[in-house]
Amino acid sequence: MKKRVKEGSMTSPSAPSPALPICVLDRDTRYLAASPGYAKLCGTPLHAVTGKLMLDLCPPELVDSARRDFSAFDAGKCIQKHKIAYRGRDFLVLVNPVYGDIGGAVVAISVALTDISNAGKSKTTPHFGAVGFPSSTSERTGEGIDADERSRLLDGDEFAKCSETSICHNSRDEKRISIQESFARRGSSLGSRITLTALVQTLAVAEYLNFRHAANALGVSQSSVSERIKALEDTFGIPLFERHARGVKLTDAGRHFVEQATMGVAQLDHAVKTIGMMARGDRGRLRIGVHALIPGSFLAEVVGQYHAQYPDVDVEIVEGTASEVVSQLRVGRLDVAFVAGTPEYPDFHSTCIWVEPLVVALPASHPLADRNGVTWADLAAEAFLVRHGGTGPQVHDHILLRLAGRWLSPSILRLAVERGSLLSMIAQGYGVTIAGNAHTLIRPPGVVFLPFLDEPEPVPFSAVWSPHNRGAVLRNLLDLANQKSRAARAT
16 A cells, blocks of 8 residues: 655655764763764764763663664674663664674674654554553563564665655554655655665765776676665756766756765765774773882883884773772773782783792981892891882882781881882982882982892782773773783793
8 A cells, every 4th residue: 555745745744854973982882973963963063972981962762772783793693773862852773783803793883873754654563662662572572673674774675665756554554653644755865775785886976987997896796786786866856977978977957966965975984984993902991000100111112112013092091099999990080000919800801921039128328228139037127118109008008918916116217209209318318118120120310129038029019990891992002911921021
């Protein structure tokens, strides 16, 4: 049965608004790309959308919807069609996967929204709950669009069965929200009915101005290119090309369409390339918590080499005590923390990356300064200076562990100073301190570093990260650190 729709009827209450262009989301529901129309829907300038978390701009219901779609793709389920309510309007959501080049995994999703707030409701339209999702599990899983049907819908095969101004109804559509009901008719934006293949072929013909040459360049048949562009022109109701014996020529409408489509395809191509780089860890952001980053140290060399190999990854360094950086790791402000020791946290993964011998820092004028090394007994009467920050808390505990119970209570002065100020105080004879061997690379004037002769083992340093963080940028850093550690042990 066909229902005729008169020209200009799209202003009627039963007609849905045009589909909004897509946005592209990564697994953290962070916007990789967004269209001006989508930014307008969020009530935010376009430049403020890309790179932001979806949760920063949209209610949790929309974020949950995106996460459900990722889960469906991961489980190999059919693509789900769902309706959502947002800011007092109803939208039909169509989702496409974006695949990376590592194992063919889904690394992002592109989302298209169609405003169906005023679309006519048929008796067979599924019921949706208050937050815009199906009110039962069976409705959600039972109304999925299988891959074959989705391909037909996106390629426009269902539209080809109807004239440009008609709406089709059949037994298949009776169990789903009619696709025809979800799009505006003539005079409206048709972006959601145009396939990427059609756009690419149109741009190729516009470049070569010849159907045969364009088809050869794309590796497809000339007839398929010709038929697809003819269908596109029929959809628009206006020719894009003037045909003649030697080739084709763009019409004014075709020239305008090609200019706009070129920008759209370039933006989508950039988004796909960007998500591919993120899947490989070639692009993104890495936030690292450290106790210190001393030039020439093992950790500084790892970070420097990582930056050289992955220049498009933004690396952020945060210094703090072990408890401070782990706390920031726990609330998601860091991706990895490097701490002294081999801590075991029930909610984190950790592994020892490198070790350093323990040394004591003495004033150059100290009676022990000309020795080859010292013992803990040599330092029993010394005043130890310890920082509140960095590895200060662990240094404090280690001094107590080595001296408590064997001599009088050790003198430990805790100071709220930076590492440079602490070493300056030692040079002036205020006391001594202990540190990892990397501190010897600083070479502060007036300070001598000596190894311990009776320290049972070097100080281990570990990487700590969340088991939920499966990002390639973090994996690449840990792989690089482990490789460098193995090379150091081999030498």
